[in-house]
Amino acid sequence: MSYMSYETAQTTALRNGIMNRVYAWMTAGLFVTGAVASFVAGSNALVSLIFGNPILFFGLFIVQIVAVIGVSAGINRLSPAVATAIFMAYAALNGLTMAAIFLAYTQASIASTFFVTAGAFGAMSLYGYTTKRDLTTVGNFAIMALLGLLIASLVNLFLHSAALYWILTYAGVLIFVALTAWDTQRIKRMAAQVSDETSAGRVAVLGALRLYLDFINLFIYLLRILGVRRN
Numbered sequence: 539m540s541y542m543s544y545e546t547a548q549t550t551a552l553r554n555g556i557m558n559r560v561y562a563w564m565t566a567g568l569f570v571t572g573a574v575a576s577f578v579a580g581s582n583a584l585v586s587l588i589f590g591n592p593i594l595f596f597g598l599f600i601v602q603i604v605a606v607i608g609v610s611a612g613i614n615r616l617s618p619a620v621a622t623a624i625f626m627a628y629a630a631l632n633g634l635t636m637a638a639i640f641l642a643y644t645q646a647s648i649a650s651t652f653f654v655t656a657g658a659f660g661a662m663s664l665y666g667y668t669t670k671r672d673l674t675t676v677g678n679f680a681i682m683a684l685l686g687l688l689i690a691s692l693v694n695l696f697l698h699s700a701a702l703y704w705i706l707t708y709a710g711v712l713i714f715v716a717l718t719a720w721d722t723q724r725i726k727r728m729a730a731q732v733s734d735e736t737s738a739g740r741v742a743v744l745g746a747l748r749l750y751l752d753f754i755n756l757f758i759y760l761l762r763i764l765g766v767r768r769n
Contacts, residue, residue: 556729556738556745557667563622563746567629568753574633579640588634595635602631609747618739625747632754639761647766654764655757662715663749666722677720683713710759718752725749 578584588595605628609621616624639648666673687709694702725745732738 552732552738553726553729556732556742557726559738559742560725560729560745560749563625563742564749564753567625567746567750570626570629571633571636571754574630575636575640578634578637585637585641589638589641598631598635602628602635605631606747606751609744613740613744616740618736618743621740621743625743625750628747629750636754639758641768643761643765643767647764648761651761651764652757655753655760658715658760659718659749659753659756662718663722666719667726669719669723673720673723676716677724680713680716680720683709684717687713707759707762711756711763714752714756714759718749718756721745721748721752 578588588598605624609616609624609628613621687706690702690706694706725741725748728741728745729738732741
């Protein structure tokens with residue numbers, strides 16, 4: 539084997555190893571979120587504490603946002619271990635607030651929607667990883683659409699429009715389907731540029747966070763469509 543072939547093989551192996559870690563950490567994050575959400579939903583005391591106290595509830599949201607920004611913006615200054623710890627802490631905090639899902643929807647519909655989400659996510663992530671097409675334009679459009687979605691959702695808090703609610707729901711599904719493919723392609727390209735283990739660990743955690751967010755949001759919007767509410 540020539541030196542060039544050996545170097546290419548090493549690069550491919552490192553990239554594949556990073557992607558494996560991305561999906562492993564993402565899955566771990568989802569497991570932590572689901573476990574915490576299920577535990578909280580099963581405790582009347584915790585439900586009353588979190589959802590009966592608006593200050594605490596919105597405070598948890600603020601801490602989650604800070605955690606996401608902290609990992610995303612400071613990933614190059616954080617060690618892989620610290621970045622991973624922050625990501626897992628964020629996943630647990632997210633579980634505290636997502637317990638509302640277990641209170642609002644039946645467990646059967648949550649489970650079925652999770653598997654639908656996993657299928658859609660898996661298909662789009664595979665597409666993003668294997669396609670030769672540059673998805674940058676698609677991703678930029680999805681980001682702009684996401685900003686519009688957030689603004690429209692805030693407006694609808696005051697309008698209480700059922701029609702707008704469903705338009706935003708279906709738009710949310712399409713946006714996060716597109717973001718899943720784009721983020722996967724971006725992570726693959728980041729992994730291809732890694733040359734040391736520390737950088738590989740950082741990319742793995744950042745990639746896991748991005749795909750975790752795509753999965754969670756896709757799940758939430760699909761649950762609006764497929765979920766069966768408790769009586």
